[in-house]
Amino acid sequence: MRKVRDYDAELKALGDKARSIKAKRIEQLGQLVTATGADALDVETLAGALLDAVATKDTGAKEAWRSKGVAFFQRRGKKGGGAAASDGSGAAAEPGGDAAGGSGSAANG
Numbered sequence: 124m125r126k127v128r129d130y131d132a133e134l135k136a137l138g139d140k141a142r143s144i145k146a147k148r149i150e151q152l153g154q155l156v157t158a159t160g161a162d163a164l165d166v167e168t169l170a171g172a173l174l175d176a177v178a179t180k181d182t183g184a185k186e187a188w189r190s191k192g193v194a195f196f197q198r199r200g201k202k203g204g205g206a207a208a209s210d211g212s213g214a215a216a217e218p219g220g221d222a223a224g225g226s227g228s229a230a231n232g
Contacts, residue, residue, distance in 0.1 A: 157194065 126225065156162050161169055 158199070 156169070164172075176185075176188065
């Protein structure tokens with residue numbers, strides 16, 4: 124006989140997991156702001172820099188920011204930032220990785 128599935132419980136578990144992932148991403152982005160030193164900027168300046176980074180169509184600038192971001196994570200890995208940061212790909216592979224790379228680069232540029 125087939126096992127009865129509890130769709131409500133599965134849906135609740137998925138919702139809980141999604142909230143957990145979102146909270147972790149927000150925490151990682153906050154840590155990135157602090158690690159890059161962007162927390163020294165006032166909120167309006169940081170928001171403006173990030174908005175410009177998101178809106179720019181200049182692929183050359185985006186590639187330069189990405190290169191700076193890669194170098195940043197490699198330096199952090201060499202300083203003993205942990206195994207995930209030392210290989211460069213681990214830090215970017217986290218759920219907030221794509222946005223984190225762009226955010227860190229925008230704060231530097």
